Amino acid sequence: MTDILPVADLVDQHCHGVLRTELGLGTFEARLATAGGQAAPGTTFFDTQTGFAVRRWCPPLLGLEPHCPPAGYLARRRELGVLETGRRLLRATGVTTYLVDTGLRGDLTGPAEIAVASGADARELVRLESLAEQIADTSGTVASFLANLAEAVHASAASAAAFTSVTAARHGLEPDSGPPSPGTVRGAAGRWLAGRESERRAARTGGGGPSAPYASLDDPVLLRHLLWTAVACGRPLQFHLHSTDPQRLAGFAAATAGLGSDLVLLHSYPYHRQAAQLASVHPHVYADVGAAPARTGARAAAVLAEILELAPFGKLLFSSGAQGLPELHVVGARQFREALGRVLGDWVGDGAWSRTDATRVAAMIGSGNARRVYGPA
């Protein structure tokens, strides 16, 4: 049995806030699933790697035994209250800077609250699709929408740690990876704004309508315009891959080479090897190395080791991908720290790596690369 190499402080390059309300067993369980929704009849999301990882790491932080039953844990959580629970959990992650994606709907804490609860730094990640929807709500014409959007993206670039996009991987950006022409953009913006307006009217005149009354950004031309506007700002741009093959972004990666903005691939599992490979080809492409270990529990070390096969070690960044439950911030950080320590410790034990190199690489992946990519606040 080889030593587990110690991994120092972390920068969590992508997470969300935590819920402000007290949670029952059912609400808590639903938040354990990545895809949300219901567990199959006769099953529970507690019976997942995430559920087991929460039960491993979190009860001791609230004064309980590891792996205690969920009901007991939830009772203790309510006893402490949501604020104190969040405080205890977030302070146990070892994360010194959180980058917080604020574009998710729901009653979640923002960067300032995360900073207070955790005693760490927190910076904002601006979700491009949410930004476009906000601008659409307050812009009267196509021309003003496009002008305001450009201004808003540039203004965000001054303060945000990075941009994020959740729809790019779904649409794919092939085969036209370059910026669309101004005329095409105006046309697409016009159609999208008109669509939103008619949905808004339908929602007003009756009909329950969907919970999200206005169309989210589902126009590929407008999305491409938005990505190119963001790329021009020089801030890193994070892509949620939603378990799709990053090859879909290969054309965009090739088209944006040398422009000065870094691209960061998030949530690529089970295509994490492909993400690592893309990061090995393009100097400006980076791969996330934390969200998959956070979701795969006892398999975290094995998954993390696969990402370490082809990616240069200077191109890997940690994140928890946590949202809603501070337990997920804990699990993300603990799983990553233990998995990386175990993988690198084994390699040192085998003589494949020197201890000096392993310690240096652990610090790079845990925080050093993120500090270089995202810079100071």
Add this chain to the structure above:
Amino acid sequence: MTDILPVADLVDQHCHGVLRTELGLGTFEARLATAGGQAAPGTTFFDTQTGFAVRRWCPPLLGLEPHCPPAGYLARRRELGVLETGRRLLRATGVTTYLVDTGLRGDLTGPAEIAVASGADARELVRLESLAEQIADTSGTVASFLANLAEAVHASAASAAAFTSVTAARHGLEPDSGPPSPGTVRGAAGRWLAGRESERRAARTGGGGPSAPYASLDDPVLLRHLLWTAVACGRPLQFHLHSTDPQRLAGFAAATAGLGSDLVLLHSYPYHRQAAQLASVHPHVYADVGAAPARTGARAAAVLAEILELAPFGKLLFSSGAQGLPELHVVGARQFREALGRVLGDWVGDGAWSRTDATRVAAMIGSGNARRVYGPA
């Protein structure tokens, strides 16, 4: 070295019967390959993980040393006779219920014979494509074919454990995942029946013709109709993925959500992580966890561990995928049992899981989930 966790009785959710005839070395060897066919000149299918796993587990059950040479094993097999060999092997699997796909051509034993030989329960899996071919053989017109087919599917649903489809993944079900219109179905049925009739006539008037004289179900519209007819019955529906990406079935999975029939993804390796991911997204989608360990021999634990990364533990079902040789039923069960016991034992040893949880999950995957999904006979 951690303990191997014991895994109790198994439900084999997908296997086939065994050959009734004595086998020579060559016939036996050909049955070791998933894809069938010939080994390359100068090579043998005994030199595969399956071949080595057969030689590990089976000789001791017939009174020989593990890893004894194939010729010696085949001689002992002939000495005992095909019936006694089958009896000894099937009784050593630890399987208490076999679900037997009876749609494969060839002289294979059916569920009743499997039950007698093994001393276990056996139930039938009805292969939709074979059912459609049988109905076509006995129906005169398009209208009677479609009426008889609907009746046959519903009648099967009353007794069969589940339906299986072997062609859905090959055709893919995108982009039209919904049920086809009645007119489209009539048109497709007419063309398919006419095609069969002309092949039948050609076979009658001369020419050796292929061994399977009538067209198998290769019409995507008719197949889609058949799948939707089956889904309406409320029985589980198993899909052979034939090593294709289960993403091909994502549209069908989304379209059948909430209708009350479960979908089970078989033979997804090397896309087993994608299958597990689909099972994590949809409450009614399940993933098979046995056929890949059965085929990957010494790698069974590693492959099985990958399936356990994302799938909720209530969504995984064991199968051997065995066909033709009772040796493959043994290998499927033994490999799975040892692999699961080893993987979970390691996690308990690491402190990642509690022993109580591991024992419970082992029972769920080995048999509990199958009993819930397939219900009583």
Add this chain to the structure above:
Amino acid sequence: MTDILPVADLVDQHCHGVLRTELGLGTFEARLATAGGQAAPGTTFFDTQTGFAVRRWCPPLLGLEPHCPPAGYLARRRELGVLETGRRLLRATGVTTYLVDTGLRGDLTGPAEIAVASGADARELVRLESLAEQIADTSGTVASFLANLAEAVHASAASAAAFTSVTAARHGLEPDSGPPSPGTVRGAAGRWLAGRESERRAARTGGGGPSAPYASLDDPVLLRHLLWTAVACGRPLQFHLHSTDPQRLAGFAAATAGLGSDLVLLHSYPYHRQAAQLASVHPHVYADVGAAPARTGARAAAVLAEILELAPFGKLLFSSGAQGLPELHVVGARQFREALGRVLGDWVGDGAWSRTDATRVAAMIGSGNARRVYGPA
């Protein structure tokens, strides 16, 4: 801890020559990346699995400590000189036959020089695309080009160990996997030769132009013609997959079954399991098992074990994939030897394989299969 099984002499079924010039730190570092190009600012390609593997295996061969800093290693390298360094490194690989792809541009040593430096045998691999470009340079008309090309391919077949193609996987060969008609080929050849001629003229009359002045073989019809011409010669045909899914070649594999030429899939990682699966389906398809371990350093055993899941052991061939640096020949051979020995040693230790079988399989994959496929010089 189980024993590492010894692996005897190797046939490197695919490598390139080494650079004839002395290298500085930057030139050396650039050669460590598969994709070439620049490392991201603030990072170095020494911080990769390949970089760490070079620092593990090579310094002791030049009288230094393992894992010594790159600058010290490069200083020692210059002290010894490029010839002596190459001699020391190549003689430490344990490779007894190198198959050398001579189609790469750059000042690289050829098979004869490799043989002298290494004290081993070396044979040529003829790259089809380079051959077509050479013939185009010396043929005046479409008719003479096609006649000369056919003659050159057949002449190469008499002496070369095998053919290689670097563009087939990029183009894909679907959906038309058969040989193109003579008329189509003449048309494609005419267009390609005319394109080359006009580029040549443009390069002559001014304009910087690209560094490779004449179009490489990027016409899919002409490429397909070339592949079918090669297949007709009966020599093995190697495909560089460039990290693409080998499924792209499935149609070509099916179309060439039984014609007497073997197909060898190179560089399939991260699709190595798919390559192994294709090798399990077709008797004439083989999978490479060395280039991925060479590139994944401390992960070599894990990656190699994945390839050993589905491929029959008679269908796997070792290569280093090395180019430019003799360090990469060392790393390829050492990583493979240690990884295979460790994987098979573990399986023997577990009782999954017998020691006799493991020793036999190690010799097959290391050299026996290659000797059977490529035959004597």
